[in-house]
Amino acid sequence: MKLLDISELSKSTGIAASALRHYEEKGLITSIGRRGMKRLFAPDIIDQLALINLGKAGGFSLDEIKTMFGPDGRPALSRQKLHARVDELNRQIERLNALRDMIRHVAECPAPSHMECPKFQKLIKISSKRSLGNSPKAPAWSRSK
Template sequence: MKLLDISEISKQTGVAASAIRHYEEKGLITSLGRRGLKRLFSADVLDQLALITLGKTAGFALDDIAKMFGPDGRPALSRPNLHLKADELDRQIERLSVLRDMIRHVAECKAPSHMECPKFQQLIRISNRRKRGRVEKKRVPERSKP
């Protein structure tokens, strides 16, 4: 079995060596030893890093990605979780499509100023509602005094 050092893996995958070390610390991948100061990995790590990259691109957290590997390091994907993520991506695509269309309209709007454009006003209201929603979620409830 051919072992690859961390710099070879980084060159082949485009994943920074620091990220590879981080993934190892998180338990997503496992090194098999060292050559001098460099970590050594089996060639299987290339597929594991491809899955990690794909998962990150899809918006999975590293903890969720870690659950996508079986004890042997091979992919063990949960179909129900993949369906949930696909549904989440569909909702995100729909929101972004609406936003894109509104921005295009505002860019081409014939109103004398953007503030006179009804779609721009709608875009502003949506943005304000989202900001307020995030602020309210971050607020910590006050403790009641004894």
């Protein structure tokens, strides 16, 4: 079993050494020793880092990702948390699809200017209300194409 020092691990994973040190400080990964001043890691840390990256890509915070590993560093995924994240991703997708449709409409709108477009006016009103109230609902204009 060849141990990887932090620079080798960084090079093989593309994760900056500073991020690896940060992950270790947060308790997401554990070094198993040192070679001089460099931290050493077991080869299976690469899979653990891949799971951390997957969690980050899925929108989980590092603190949430930390709870997804058991004391031995192996995944201990909560299906309930995963389902909740899927639900949130679906809400994000719905909002992004609605935003895409609205931008497309504004780009193709036959009104002489954007400010004369009724849907654009509606978007502005909804956007200002959302930024003030932080409403998680899909925009109303997305339901009236």
